[in-house]
Every structure is written in structure tokens, then in C-alpha cells.
Amino acid sequence: MNEEQSVIKVGMADLNVGSHDHVIRTTGLGSCVGLTLYDPAKKLGGMAHVMLPSSEIAREGKLNIAKFADTAIPELLSRLLSLGAIRNRIVAKMAGGAQMFAFAGGNDTMRIGPRNVESCKRALEDLNIPLLAEDTGGSYGRTIEIACNTGLLYIRSVQKGIKEL
Amino acid sequence: MELFKNQKDFKMDVLKEVGNIGAGNAATALSQLLNKPIDMAVPKVQLLGFEEIAEKVGGAEELVYAVFLRVEGDAPGNLFFILAPDAARSLLSRVAGISEVSGEELSEMELSALNEIGNILAGSYLSSLADFTSLSMYPTVPALAMDMAGAILSYGLLQFGQMGDDALLIDTTFLEGQNEIEGQFFLIPDPESFPKIFKSLGVPFEDE
Numbered sequence: 001m002n003e004e005q006s007v008i009k010v011g012m013a014d015l016n017v018g019s020h021d022h023v024i025r026t027t028g029l030g031s032c033v034g035l036t037l038y039d040p041a042k043k044l045g046g047m048a049h050v051m052l053p054s055s056e057i058a059r060e061g062k063l064n065i066a067k068f069a070d071t072a073i074p075e076l077l078s079r080l081l082s083l084g085a086i087r088n089r090i091v092a093k094m095a096g097g098a099q100m101f102a103f104a105g106g107n108d109t110m111r112i113g114p115r116n117v118e119s120c121k122r123a124l125e126d127l128n129i130p131l132l133a134e135d136t137g138g139s140y141g142r143t144i145e146i147a148c149n150t151g152l153l154y155i156r157s158v159q160k161g162i163k164e165l
Numbered sequence: 166m167e168l169f170k171n172q173k174d175f176k177m178d179v180l181k182e183v184g185n186i187g188a189g190n191a192a193t194a195l196s197q198l199l200n201k202p203i204d205m206a207v208p209k210v211q212l213l214g215f216e217e218i219a220e221k222v223g224g225a226e227e228l229v230y231a232v233f234l235r236v237e238g239d240a241p242g243n244l245f246f247i248l249a250p251d252a253a254r255s256l257l258s259r260v261a262g263i264s265e266v267s268g269e270e271l272s273e274m275e276l277s278a279l280n281e282i283g284n285i286l287a288g289s290y291l292s293s294l295a296d297f298t299s300l301s302m303y304p305t306v307p308a309l310a311m312d313m314a315g316a317i318l319s320y321g322l323l324q325f326g327q328m329g330d331d332a333l334l335i336d337t338t339f340l341e342g343q344n345e346i347e348g349q350f351f352l353i354p355d356p357e358s359f360p361k362i363f364k365s366l367g368v369p370f371e372d373e
Contacts, residue, residue, distance in 0.1 A: 011215070011216045012215040012216060012225075012315070012319065012322075013215060013326065013330055027224075027225040027226045027313070027315055028219060028225030028226055028313040028314060028315020028316045028319070029315070029316060030312075030313075030315065030316030030317060030319045030320060031316075031319060031320060031323075032319055051215075051319070051322075051323070051326050052323065052326050052327065057327050058327055059327050059328050064329075064330055067326060067330070098316065100233075100310050100312065100316055100317055100320060101233050101308035101310060101320065102308060112320075112323055139310075140312055140316070141312040141313035141315065141316025141317065142313075142316070143225075143226055143313065158228060158311070158312055158313065
């Protein structure tokens, strides 16, 4: 993957933005979704590591808005806009949302991956941001990074090697 | 996140004992399977940030084998039995007599054996815990995965994720012989389970 550019690391339930000479990376996505927003003209990119589908279930005092699909994506968008991105040029890509463990019965918690994916898509629709590509589902972990100079999203997994979106 | 307001050290010690009893019984079960003595480290009980939990097994991208059981009953939680790939191979060759554990990936048969070993160990961990606390705790069917540690362990953090950005982890490492087999148990009780565990052990747990 891209080592020559400076890497911005996004942790679990975290988000960050970068400009043309940055690579933004998050590691070990399982049921979490890594969502990227990108302005191709300004070469500005952002990434959120979404852990849970909706902030409605939050019982924490101080809400970490990067954790939930419905709050992380609007925040990522506004961070990107404040860097100078143009609203109607912004496009999205995402990866993750796997179901790492297959259980018979499979309650709602175990289906968290697909639910995270659905919530991210809904949030993008609400904000009218086109989803250009996705690599979601399956039963394997992913490490992803977006190269802000090209907008390409690289996805690495143990089973499938490196994939480019 | 502040999980315990009063007598924090004492409560952490109680949880250490919980880990000690669970993992102690699991180590005994493993020792019987291998017919060899197993050493166990003193359990660590820590409130850790989500990122730090994956660091405990070498980082979010570290390849691990993990047997995962969701604990149900009075004090629900998540239990992981984690092995590095080399340790998984040694364990298979010792216990199941599968000597040709070569190549990159384990076969269906090997994976199934590993899942069963994990099931036996996790079962003895839980049943001793249930005896100790007189709480009903029963495991779901175990599931095995070989993947990035971060992707696997995030499943154990979903319940804590609704409350904050860190989780309480009861971590016990055990070793066999010349450290050929090193494994880890991670027990992450749901946040709601702590008052029940403490109450069952006679530890005062006020309305914190």
C-alpha cells in the first residue's frame, strides 16, 4: 500500500480528515464500517470508523459522535467542508460491516455488521452524497486506506489480499 | 469512563479473582487434555480504550485464532480464547494428534478440532465462574475465526460501545512448557453484569 505519504491513523470509533499528501488508514475493521468522503477536485479526504448503527442506543454521558453512523457521517462532512471541500463534489466509498462469527439463530448484536452498512447508506442518502463503491459484508476483517491524492480506497484482508476501489 | 466510584481497587481485585478461578479451571482442563502442566499468569483486570485491547494481542492487524462465545444468563458478557497461529498449530498437534499441521491454512478438520478445544476450555472457565458466583451463565455455541485481532475483538466491545470508549477486560495468559503454547482468555462482561457479579459475591455495590 502507500507508505511514502504521511499516514493519518483513524482508531475505532474515531474520524479524521486529510489533504492531497495524506493517506488515511484504519486497521482491523470487523463489523465496523470504514466510510470515506472525498472531494476529487480539492483532493481532500476523510474517514470515519463507525462502530454502531445509531446514536439512539447510546447511554453515555458525553456522546462520541464518531462512533455512530448517524452522527459520524454528518460530522465528517462538516470537517471536510471546513477544510474547503465543495459540498456537491463530495463522493463516498465504504468497506467493512462483516459478520465475523456465524451463529445459528443470530440475534441483533451478531448482525451488527449488516446493520452498520444499512445505517451508513441511509445517512449518505439523507445527506445526498453518492456512494461510488463499497466492499462490505462477508466474514473477514479488513484494513483500509484512502490515498487523498487519487481518492482510491485500498482494502486489505487476510484471505483476499489487496483490493482497490 | 468511571465504572466503579467506590472501592475501585477492591472491586478490581474481586474481578481478578473471578478471572483467576475461571482461567484456573480452564488451565486444568487444558493440562488434562495435554497431559502436561500448564502455567498461568495472574489475571489482569483493566479498563482499556478500544484500541488498547487489540494491542494486548499484538495490534489490530495481528493474525490470531479466536474462539468466541457469547455468555448468556444472569451476567451476560463476551468470552474469547485467543491463540497465535503457531500456538494453534502446536496445540492441535499435541491434543488432536494432528501432526501434519503445515501450510498456510488449517483444514476443516483442524479448525473443527480447534473450535472444540476452545469450547471445552471456555466451558470450564464459565462453569467454574457460575459455581463461584451462583449465577447462571451459559455459553452460546462457540464460533471460531482466524483473522485480524481488531476485527475479532470488536465483537466483544459492542455492549461497552453504547456506554463509552473503553471496556473492562479480564485477561489471563497461560503457558505450556517452553512457551510453545501461549493462549489468552479475555472475559468482557457486559456493563450491566458488574452489579450482579458483585452482589452475588457479597461485595457492596451501591447505586453507582
